[in-house]
Amino acid sequence: MSFKQLDVRGEICPYPMMKAVQALKRLSANEQGLEVITDHAPALETIPTQAIRLGFSSVIEETGSPEWKITLTKK
Amino acid sequence: MSEKPMTERALLGAGAENPSAWLRLAPNVRMGFLAVVAAVALWMLAMGIDSQMGLFWIYGLAFGFVLQRSRFCFASAFRDIFLLQHGRTLKGVLAGLAVATLGFGLVMSKQVPNPSLGFLPPEANVLPIGLHLVVGGLIFGIGMVVAGGCVSGSVYRMGEGYVASWVSFGGILVGLLLTAYTWNWWWDASIATGWRVWLPTYLGHGGALALTLLALLGVYLLVVWWESRSGMVIPETPFVGSGGDGFRARIDDNLRQTFVHGWPAITGGVALGALNVMLFYTAHPWGFTGELSRWMLGLSSALGIGPGELQGAASLPGCTLEVGQGGFLNHMIFLVWGMVMGSFVAALFSGEFKIRRPRQNRRYAQAAGGGLLMGAGATLAMGCTIGAFFSAIPSLALNGWVFAVFLAIGAWIGTQIIQRID
Numbered sequence: 001m002s003f004k005q006l007d008v009r010g011e012i013c014p015y016p017m018m019k020a021v022q023a024l025k026r027l028s029a030n031e032q033g034l035e036v037i038t039d040h041a042p043a044l045e046t047i048p049t050q051a052i053r054l055g056f057s058s059v060i061e062e063t064g065s066p067e068w069k070i071t072l073t074k075k
Numbered sequence: 076m077s078e079k080p081m082t083e084r085a086l087l088g089a090g091a092e093n094p095s096a097w098l099r100l101a102p103n104v105r106m107g108f109l110a111v112v113a114a115v116a117l118w119m120l121a122m123g124i125d126s127q128m129g130l131f132w133i134y135g136l137a138f139g140f141v142l143q144r145s146r147f148c149f150a151s152a153f154r155d156i157f158l159l160q161h162g163r164t165l166k167g168v169l170a171g172l173a174v175a176t177l178g179f180g181l182v183m184s185k186q187v188p189n190p191s192l193g194f195l196p197p198e199a200n201v202l203p204i205g206l207h208l209v210v211g212g213l214i215f216g217i218g219m220v221v222a223g224g225c226v227s228g229s230v231y232r233m234g235e236g237y238v239a240s241w242v243s244f245g246g247i248l249v250g251l252l253l254t255a256y257t258w259n260w261w262w263d264a265s266i267a268t269g270w271r272v273w274l275p276t277y278l279g280h281g282g283a284l285a286l287t288l289l290a291l292l293g294v295y296l297l298v299v300w301w302e303s304r305s306g307m308v309i310p311e312t313p314f315v316g317s318g319g320d321g322f323r324a325r326i327d328d329n330l331r332q333t334f335v336h337g338w339p340a341i342t343g344g345v346a347l348g349a350l351n352v353m354l355f356y357t358a359h360p361w362g363f364t365g366e367l368s369r370w371m372l373g374l375s376s377a378l379g380i381g382p383g384e385l386q387g388a389a390s391l392p393g394c395t396l397e398v399g400q401g402g403f404l405n406h407m408i409f410l411v412w413g414m415v416m417g418s419f420v421a422a423l424f425s426g427e428f429k430i431r432r433p434r435q436n437r438r439y440a441q442a443a444g445g446g447l448l449m450g451a452g453a454t455l456a457m458g459c460t461i462g463a464f465f466s467a468i469p470s471l472a473l474n475g476w477v478f479a480v481f482l483a484i485g486a487w488i489g490t491q492i493i494q495r496i497d
Contacts, residue, residue, distance in 0.1 A: 009431070010431050010432050010433050010434050011433060011434075011438070012222075012223035012224075012237065012239045012240075012433055012438050012441070012442065013148070013150075013151065013223040013224060014151070014154065014155075014158060014223065014493070015223075015438075015493075017159075018158075018493070018494070039429055039431060040431075041146060041337060041427050042146050042148075042151070044312060044337075045163070045311070045312060045337075046155075046159060046161075048312075049159065049161065050159065052307070053305070053307055062084060065084070065101075065103055065426045065429075066425075066426050066427045066428070066429055
């Protein structure tokens with residue numbers, strides 16, 4: 001079991017959210033979730049929201065200034 | 076929402092044991108203080124030219140600061156209704172409109188005590204309704220979603236270091252200029268004969284105010300109903316402080332809640348609405364695409380390639396195209412760049428400033444193309460989401476509502492487009 005990685009740094013609004021949702025929908029059975037790296041603060045609201053609707057839990061960790069890692073795990 | 080709540084970024088840096096208070100601050104906070112010093116220096120410079128320029132610099136800083144802190148973007152307000160079935164930002168917009176409606180109503184009732192005589196308040200954004208407004212709203216709505224931000228959204232993201240937003244801003248300037256060459260055609264076809272409806276003319280001040288507030292409430296209920304169909308209510312990310320009980324810990328939490336944690340959209344909307352009322356009381360409602368057009372029309376005229384005389388434009392209020400006159404410096408240039416500076420200061424303190432470059436070249440094309448559409452839409456609608464919407468509905472003007480409907484349709488079309496661009 002592993003986490004798929006997605007780096008959306010530099011992306012414009014709302015692609016960080018859209019790409020995260022696309023990746024969540026394409027996870028394979030042996031992947032337990034997705035780790036998203038983003039520098040787009042609005043995505044801290046939108047990505048967890050959409051992930052929860054798709055059945056994932058979400059943890060945000062600050063990894064830089066400004067940079068965050070959002071870990072989305074299958075429930 | 077998340078299992079482990081995220082704690083907020085510290086204002087103090089790694090060198091917390093350093094004897095110098097200045098060096099104990101996080102590097103981004105130190106940069107923030109330097110930016111404040113620069114903003115004050117520019118304010119003194121503006122005051123040296125003219126006190127009104129200084130005042131508009133302060134307004135610009137305040138608008139930019141609030142936009143950044145509340146991540147207030149009209150593009151996301153309209154787009155996220157379709158894309159996420161989520162009304163976070165739109166509810167903030169509605170709150171701001173309600174506050175501004177009350178304030179504008181008061182200001183206008185002093186300016187025009189007897190509205191039934193048919194006089195219009197000279198500075199309020201009561202603009203002609205017609206095909207130009209429909210087309211303007213549609214293409215503005217498409218452009219703002221494709222570009223990833225409306226005009227004010229692009230301006231505050233310029234301050235946060237988004238390179239694509241600077242490209243959008245360039246597109247907006249070019250779009251304003253290019254459509255200025257078509258202005259006289261639109262004037263004859265639609266603008267000159269357009270109906271300028273100021274609701275107090277027909278309903279009195281109280282009736283117009285009550286109807287506008289009821290309509291805003293109606294839209295709010297519609298948004299909540301639409302959200303409820305998505306089956307989940309998503310709260311705003313809560314602020315998680317240190318939880319300390321001492322005076323210093325509490326002040327530190329206050330500071331971080333204000334300068335680091337993103338404000339709720341409703342707080343941002345109310346603050347922007349109140350600032351808009353203050354600005355209207357001082358001079359005229361908030362808006363700035365008219366000023367952007369003034370730069371471009373002045374520049375093109377100086378080069379001898381300007382569109383020439385624009386019929387009727389000088390007779391209309393708001394963000395209508397302005398022919399470049401009166402030199403380069405005026406009070407509005409301080410408002411526009413004050414917004415970029417205010418957002419820059421806010422972004423430094425919150426640790427959200429970063430030069431961000433999209434990796435795919437198509438994003439630059441989107442930013443430029445979306446900007447062009449916004450510039451064109453703002454020419455035809457005589458304003459952007461600020462001048463033709465956020466300052467028009469509180470002006471108790473019907474054109475604000477017409478623009479909003481077509482803006483929403485345009486945003487829906489834009490949402491379809493961006494979902495097809497990888």
